Amino acid sequence: MVKRVEDEEVIRVLSRVMKIPKKKVNKDLKLGSIPEWDSLTHLNIYFEIQKVFKRKISMESAANVKSVKDWIKLINN
Numbered sequence: 526m527v528k529r530v531e532d533e534e535v536i537r538v539l540s541r542v543m544k545i546p547k548k549k550v551n552k553d554l555k556l557g558s559i560p561e562w563d564s565l566t567h568l569n570i571y572f573e574i575q576k577v578f579k580r581k582i583s584m585e586s587a588a589n590v591k592s593v594k595d596w597i598k599l600i601n602n
Contacts, residue, residue, distance in 0.1 A: 535574075543562055544561065553593070556591050
């Protein structure tokens with residue numbers, strides 16, 4: 526069984542990739558809602574999440590992600 530990834534761990538990765546403080550990242554933050562989270566950053570998040578959490582995620586699934594909450598759900602499913 527694959528270990529569940531905690532919300533805080535995902536927030537830490539997104540904060541690092543977007544180069545913004547963790548306190549600015551919450552589960553309701555959405556793609557495009559801040560300048561730091563554009564389509565290129567979204568792609569970088571996709572690659573970093575696969576690397577850090579050792580999960581294989583399809584591009585199609587990642588393309589459907591619209592929020593931090595969606596990333597957390599995708600990683601843990």
